[in-house]
Amino acid sequence: MIKKFVSSLMLFSAVAAGGSGMSFADDGWDKTFEKSDRVNVRKVEFSNRYGIVLTGDLYIPKDASGKLPAIAVSGPFGAVKEQSSGLYAQTLAERGFVTLAFDPSFTGESKGTPRNVASPDINTEDFSAAVDYLSxxxxxxPEAVGILGICGFGGFAINAAAMDTRIKATVAxxxxxxxxxxxxxxxxxxxxNARYEMKKNLNNQRTEDFRNGSYKPGVGLPEKLTGDEPQFVKDYWDYYKTKRGFHERSINSNGHWNMTSSLSFINMPILQYSDEIRSPVLVIHGEKAHSRYFGEDAFRKLKGNNKELLIIKGAxxxxxxxxxxKIPFDGIAEFYKKNLK
Structure with missing residues (x-):
């Protein structure tokens, strides 16, 4: 049973300037978290280097004056900006930052076809495109721009920091x-051998997708739980499939990743040059998280005395x-205040 869910989640269930005249979105609140009365939010669009138009929510403190430090936020993998990334963005905006929560390419309100596809290269580029916009x-x-990635976009954030020297501080x-x-x-x-069989199956699916003129979706979270699922699947379900975190545009809430997306992920590993990051990085993980080893291994590869690992007890x-x-928002804000000057 566990092997079944592991293999399923491996298939991924697991252009305007800032003052462009767009009106603030004070009604029609569509987020999974409560709206703050200390922050203004507006919808914005910007393009990445591949010509894909990304959509984000720009959060600005209502008492803002002058040019502020800024943070681009995205994730989790399969989520949209109205979920976790928006919560992080709004909360950090309350603490004095301009923040941009954005939908990655091919997902949510961002453009790009086919839909519900992911790429280690393009999703890393999405962070740099957000830095373009904020800068x-x-x-x-523009000299005080950081990024924050959640879940799979924590990995992409570190990958972006290894490439983009404009990023002055990173939280994963x-x-x-x-x-x-x-x-x-x-x-x-x-x-x-198992990986080879997986590649064979996925490449056969490519042939079938071309023949059919459509892309077969992968396996996502179940619509109902049987009770036999691993605990981490239950945890995901409790967020994405309930009132707590459900959003109709979220792949993990209401859809499935394109099955053959995983081919590029199998073949092009990220974090190859993360040991060359010179800017500060804060890695945060839960003590009880099934994914904790990803964060700890990524942290071990980082070099320098400006890298931090924070393990949240009981999370x-x-x-x-x-x-x-559980989310150490005060600590995250202090990290950015120290390093975005």
Missing amino acids: NSEYVN STMYDMTRVSARGYNDSVDE NHVDLYDNPD
Whole structure:
């Protein structure tokens, strides 16, 4: 039973300037968290280097004056900006930052076809595109821009920091390395022969997809639980499939990743140059998270005395999506205040 759910989650169930005149979205609140009365939020669009138009929510403190430090936020993998990333963005905006929670390429309100596909390269680029936008915003000090990735986008955030020297500080919260789990399975349990069979099946699916003119979805979270699922599947379900975190545009809530997305993740590992990151990095993980080893291994590869690992006592993977008693928002804000100047 566990092997079944592990293999399923390996298939991924697991252009305007800042002052462009867009009106603030004060009604029609569509987030999974309560709206703050201390922050203004507006919908924005910007393009990445591949010409894909990304959509984000820009959060600005109501008492803002001058050019502020800024943070681009995305994740978890399969989520949208109205869920966890928006909560992080709004909460950090309450603490004095301009923040941008955005939908990655091919998902949510962002453009790109086919839909519900992911890429280690393009999703890393999405963070740099958000830095492009923030660096040109009238509200932002371009020398004080950081990023924050949650779950799979924690891995992409560290990957982006290894490439983009404009990123002055990075937080990876409850991170996954999606390329590692796709190629090797949980706890590196998939060997070369199993990986080869997986690639054969996925490439056969490519042929069928071309023949059919459509892309077959992978296996996502079940619509109902039987009670026999591993605890981490129950934790995901409790967030994405209930009132707590459900959103109709979220792949993990209401859809499935494109099955053949995993081919590029199997073949192109991220974090290859993360040991060359010179800017500060904070890795946060739950003590009881099934994914904890991703964060600890990523942290071990980082070099320098400006890297931090924070393990949250008693927290599981999903607690760091939205649990205010577990997410160390004050500590995250202090990290950015120290390093975004």
